[in-house]
Amino acid sequence: MSQVDAFDDKVVIRPGRDIVASAVDELRAEFVAILDKGAAGLVVDMAGVAMIDSVGIGLLIAAHNSLAKKNAALELRNVSADIQSLFRTMRLEKHFSIAK
């Protein structure tokens, strides 16, 4: 269960564990629940996320696509150097807001 905090118009979710296949179903449900409540923006705090696999990347992209339909944005915070380098190579920074 992730820690979830709501601020004015954004919700910050902190999975606190690796975003990998075994965790993705539960995270997906949490994301959907947050979006159903009408959050205007979703922040994923990546503190404590040491690894992300392909399925996890798929989840983040799906969240981005869902938010984009509502003109909202996905934001990532506290991204580790390895994961940053991964997102960089995949040019995902053009889609996710990683630095603010």
Add this chain to the structure above:
Amino acid sequence: MASATDDSMMDDEILAMFIEDTKEHLGGIEANLMDMERQASDLDPELVNKVFRAAHSIKGGAGFLNLNNIRDLSHKLENVLHMIRNKEIVPDNRIISKLLGGFDKLLTLVENALESDEQDISEHLAGLSGLTEELLPDEQKGSQHKTVDIALPDGRPVFAVDALSLIQALKGGNFLYLVEYDLIHDVHAQRKTPLDVIKAMESSGLIVDSKVDVTAVGDLDALPTNKIPFYVLYSTIVEPDIISYLFAISPDRIHRLELDPASLAADMPAGQAPDAASLSPGEPGESVTPVTPGADGPWNETVGAVALTGQGGLVTIGAGASVTVDTVLDLRQALLLALSRCRETVVDLKGAVNIDLAGMQLLCSACKTFAAEGKKMSLSEAGGDLGGQAERAGFSRVAAAGCDAPVCPLHAG
């Protein structure tokens, strides 16, 4: 550690990591460049590579953080270093001074990264562009300012890259591939992480550009994603027939880009300018591969003791009396030449009386390479027991199926 809700702290943290990494990269650069000047034409390849990789890596990081000045300056430095690394130019005092000036400015920019885009670096950029332009051979002049679209076989453009970077990516006998990964099947199902894949690729080549097709993924309401297309424009010495084994990906999703450096350069006669369509990799089996000018007329060529005769789309290679470990290198060169020029190749074994395992292996792997590129290769007139030997070695099976053979790459000969 930044608090989870403090945006500015967050900025600082990612930026701080980039600055720290960049300073580390730039740390010994001045001394490295001086050493390069001293070594001149007798360069230590590792030294040049280190400096080149530093520029390459800073370019990537700056792009990630939208630091445009740092990205542009490191890209210009990378272009010049590429020429040095490739031994096209010898780093003399003037070239090294320009590089030193560029790296010095880069450090200044990085130290004030947040304000770096407000600084005017046009002089440095123009200086390095001018140097590059001057040092480039005539036929490549102007290529750094020209953008080329790289498209998938279905014509969908994936990347827009400056022509010089493409020309450089093809240098030194490198192959350029457009690889279509699917992160779920090619990476996840192989129990690898995307980072493993990227690191493996960077260790045996250079990722020129890459990106994920975000729209193909669907949203949270869709069924859990079963496909995440990840396109990589990749330059490497790894040959076409083994690359799919190396990266465990089906050959039909690796498209070799046979770009002609001459036509990539800027000053093209009207009507010959390359367009996205002509640069699309051909589907295997299609005869859209650009044919080298003059290939349609009859031609003759020899590679060592091996003679080639070409006419139309067909080339005949006379293998000579022996196809053995002593002669396979020439035959391999001849096969590669035929592969690049024609759709169909016949290896004439009429006069061959000697064929050993190396020869057999070369013929097997050549057959696979031709098949992978949608081209035909066959043997003719195998005299004596050569036909029987070839069959026992599995050649007929390879020739028929195109692929069902042990890995015996063309370069192994």
